[in-house]
Amino acid sequence: MNAKNNISNSEDDDLNEKAPHLSKLSGKSPFKADNDYFDSFILKLEDHIADLEEIKTEAPVLSNIPKYSPFELPTNYFDEFPTKIQDVVNNKTSKTNIFEWITLLIKPNFAIPVLTTFLIAFAGINYIEKQSKVTDTKMEYQLSEEEQLYLIDESIIIDAIVSGTSSGNEKTIEQNTNIENYLIENNIDERILNYEL
């Protein structure tokens, strides 16, 4: 026992000298196994042996064929697959969102209020557009009158106004003269006529 301890101590000293950092580390194993692993391992092993025995007796030809997979797969398949599937899933998700929106739009709970809002908005926009068209037409009409006047020579307009006013006055004077002549010819007193009227 003492001899063993001496050997152990001398080995420790040797490790201290050769690898001082390593000798300071704990000698405990970092590897762990589930608590029930060793209990279940025995059962698993027993089951496996029983299966093999059963196959040997039931199917001796089959049990003589080595169990290896004849299937191969492209190089780096499992390294690349997670990235590939992540891309597919992300694309699918964005497509699904559009699909979900369409599905939601079809649902009556959502579709009726949305459609009503759209109809009201459409009718409103239509009404406003019609109103603005009427105003536009009026403005166009006004503008066209102004534009027409702008195009006519100013002197012609003044002449037309003056001639319009003068011809009216001349007519009134002519009428008055005719009335006076009638009253004189028929001996009608103007004052009596005014009184009767």
Place this chain on the structure above:
Amino acid sequence: MDLSDKELLVQFHEPETRNYAFNLLVRQYQKRLYWHIRKILIDHDDTDDVLQNVFIKVWKNLDGFKAESQLYTWLYRIATNESINFLNKKKKHAGIPLDDVSSFLANNLESDSYYKADEIQSKLQKAILTLPDKQRIVFNMKYFDNIKYEEMSKILETSVGALKASYHHAVKKVEDYLIKH
């Protein structure tokens, strides 16, 4: 870095770590699910398509996954169902009766560039392909992957007794084929 299923789920539920957790989940389970699907579909390209569909389904439905069952069981169940559906669609498309798997998959086997087998292995694979789909899945899971009947029962939603009987029949059929050919 491998996370436990519980930790993965917690991280997946957080929007900031969702993509990271999903990526870890893919890395943790891709190999097991790939080989499970590959043994059902044989062809690599078909397996790749189905594996993608499986993980897309996982992405979409993992929020609703209840920790009542194991994540591993749930993933295997999706992979199995997706593979069977894919196989049926393909057979239907090719106009092959659903129960005539053997010739259809044997063709897949020979045309697959990612398949290298010696004579005896080739014979074994062809023998396995003579089995009906579900029996073939049970045989592969038990014979090659050493999955326990209890776990298989959860994945395939079949009783342990039925699975044992199915495996027993499968072994007998494979043995008969090997003797006759």
